[in-house]
Amino acid sequence: MTAIRGARERARSEITAAIKDEARTQLAAEGAAKLSLRAVARALGMASSALYRYFPSRDDLLTALILDAYHAIGAAAEAADPGAGGADAQGSAEPDGTDAAGGPDAAGYVERWIAVCGGVRAWALAHPHEYALLYGTPVPGYHAPRATAAPAGRVARALLAVIGDAHAAGALRELSGPLPETVAADARTLMAELDIELPAPVMAALVATWAQLFGLISFELFGQFSRVVEDRDTFFAHTVRRLAESVGLTTEPGGAP
Amino acid sequence: MTAIRGARERARSEITAAIKDEARTQLAAEGAAKLSLRAVARALGMASSALYRYFPSRDDLLTALILDAYHAIGAAAEAADPGAGGADAQGSAEPDGTDAAGGPDAAGYVERWIAVCGGVRAWALAHPHEYALLYGTPVPGYHAPRATAAPAGRVARALLAVIGDAHAAGALRELSGPLPETVAADARTLMAELDIELPAPVMAALVATWAQLFGLISFELFGQFSRVVEDRDTFFAHTVRRLAESVGLTTEPGGAP
DNA sequence: GAGAAAGCAAGAGCAGTGCTCTCGTTTTGG
DNA sequence: CCAAAACGAGAGCACTGCTCTTGCTTTCTC
Numbered sequence: 001m002t003a004i005r006g007a008r009e010r011a012r013s014e015i016t017a018a019i020k021d022e023a024r025t026q027l028a029a030e031g032a033a034k035l036s037l038r039a040v041a042r043a044l045g046m047a048s049s050a051l052y053r054y055f056p057s058r059d060d061l062l063t064a065l066i067l068d069a070y071h072a073i074g075a076a077a078e079a080a081d082p083g084a085g086g087a088d089a090q091g092s093a094e095p096d097g098t099d100a101a102g103g104p105d106a107a108g109y110v111e112r113w114i115a116v117c118g119g120v121r122a123w124a125l126a127h128p129h130e131y132a133l134l135y136g137t138p139v140p141g142y143h144a145p146r147a148t149a150a151p152a153g154r155v156a157r158a159l160l161a162v163i164g165d166a167h168a169a170g171a172l173r174e175l176s177g178p179l180p181e182t183v184a185a186d187a188r189t190l191m192a193e194l195d196i197e198l199p200a201p202v203m204a205a206l207v208a209t210w211a212q213l214f215g216l217i218s219f220e221l222f223g224q225f226s227r228v229v230e231d232r233d234t235f236f237a238h239t240v241r242r243l244a245e246s247v248g249l250t251t252e253p254g255g256a257p
Numbered sequence: 258m259t260a261i262r263g264a265r266e267r268a269r270s271e272i273t274a275a276i277k278d279e280a281r282t283q284l285a286a287e288g289a290a291k292l293s294l295r296a297v298a299r300a301l302g303m304a305s306s307a308l309y310r311y312f313p314s315r316d317d318l319l320t321a322l323i324l325d326a327y328h329a330i331g332a333a334a335e336a337a338d339p340g341a342g343g344a345d346a347q348g349s350a351e352p353d354g355t356d357a358a359g360g361p362d363a364a365g366y367v368e369r370w371i372a373v374c375g376g377v378r379a380w381a382l383a384h385p386h387e388y389a390l391l392y393g394t395p396v397p398g399y400h401a402p403r404a405t406a407a408p409a410g411r412v413a414r415a416l417l418a419v420i421g422d423a424h425a426a427g428a429l430r431e432l433s434g435p436l437p438e439t440v441a442a443d444a445r446t447l448m449a450e451l452d453i454e455l456p457a458p459v460m461a462a463l464v465a466t467w468a469q470l471f472g473l474i475s476f477e478l479f480g481q482f483s484r485v486v487e488d489r490d491t492f493f494a495h496t497v498r499r500l501a502e503s504v505g506l507t508t509e510p511g512g513a514p
Numbered sequence: 515g516a517g518a519a520a521g522c523a524a525g526a527g528c529a530g531t532g533c534t535c536t537c538g539t540t541t542t543g544g
Numbered sequence: 545c546c547a548a549a550a551c552g553a554g555a556g557c558a559c560t561g562c563t564c565t566t567g568c569t570t571t572c573t574c
Contacts, residue, residue: 008541008550033290033396038531047553049534058532136394138479139290149484177502180495182488190485207486208473208496214481215472216465222395224471227406228447229464231439238437239465245434246503264570269521293560304524306563315561 016054018044020068023061027129032062032139062139067148069130073123074154080119081158083112083165109166110244116158117213117240124217131221135214156210160196163206163247167198172248175201205247212243273311275301277325280318284386289319289396319396324405326387330380331411337376338415340369340422366423367501373415374470374497381474388478392471413467417453420463420504424455429505432458462504469500 022040037058041048055061078084124131134152166172179187179201187203198206216239219225220232229235279297294315298305312318335341381388391409423429436444436458444460455463473496476482477489486492 006542012550032394036531037533048532049554050552052533053551132394135475135479135481137289137389152481177499180488180491183492183495186485186487186492204492204495205499208492208499211476211481212469212472215469215475218392218472218475219468222392224392224409224468228443230443231437234437235440235443235461235465238440238461242434242462242465242503246499294562295560305561306525307523309562310522 070151076119076123077155077158080115110249112162113244173250327408333376333380334412334415337372367506369419370501
């Protein structure tokens, strides 16, 4: 697939990568609004018009950066999960597995949940402008092409993996309260698309929690927490632990009456 | 204060308002990134340079719009609260007040909570670009002046009013789980600044919920819910009801064991 | 009321932007 | 081997935010 078909094609992919790299640098330095095609071309020592051979417009460059960023934050989320890939890793993270005891221990899953959320937040703090590109104000005329849908869901999938494992292990508390039928229907079609099975209330809660997680991160990154929350690390960890509870992971073993 | 001191000053304030109006129109049409001083001046039939007499830079115009928008969304939140202004309004909203009964009814407060959240969301849906100005990507070189701090907190204050009333009426459930000391300290200093008294866990939960509320709205507005949540009205209402629970408002009277 | 001071609108101009078009050159594929 | 496609560079268009200078009008002060 990526066979060397000629010097020209190799040069093309190299230049494309160089352009994206330089664009990312400028993005990190000044933000998306100040990203200038001419400046990128200048830094690369080429004419600005030559750049249009690689990206037909500024928005197309942004789209490419958005796609890469979605993959990066998704990878960060997956990498932060100590139990990703199999249920056995869960056991290694919590050696004294009390699986055979009266109540299944949710603690390991809570820790995984917190780790994934923390991984997302850490990536966001390290790449604020790229994060803003993904979860901030959409670019004016820009409508996300369908190609971004899949990578955009990668973080959600990482969260889903934790909950899915917990559900399979029977470590999920039953969520109380009625679920509106239309919401349940949306949850079911979503689960069908993702090929996963969960109680509808859990799925609905997970979607909400997913949005809420990014609300927390965005507020922290966009300055809304200045003069409000000082110790943001522990505030985040604490809040995310409470979020875990709201999707059915009980944080205290035997805490419920 | 606003006495007529001369034709010139009146003209100035009128022109200032006209500029902001036109800018808001362009904002709604194209978004903040495409807001052009020259276009505003053109629409108003004046030279672009004349505009700088009123706003020293484009960012200053944006700042003015941001301030107005903060006030607008704050007003929307307050107006949506049926029980704002006094505890008696709470009684009128729920005529059969079972205040003297065994358990204080939180239902009224939950409805107020949902109403406020819904008011914020409705304003956001009606003014998406202005919302993006407030809670989306911050403008590049722009650092919010201290003057924006107060209006920015108006929505939070509206939420706080509901919880404060509920707490005063004893309708607040005690939040379980330990609260990290630094988070509690932040909550306390915040309460001191706002001159309000609440249990620290409630205050911390409220801050988190505040951020989470905007996470929900932002995801809906910025397109993250497309192909994920279809019936967004009921999804929002349902999620916000669950959020109410997470700050201590029990949604079902006598639902807890 | 006369004159100084300040506020104001307008135009020209600067440096920068995204983007298009044309022009030679180079590489590729039939 | 030669046409076709891809490429880099330059000029140019319409636009942007912003500054500076030039006249004019309103306001304040003596």
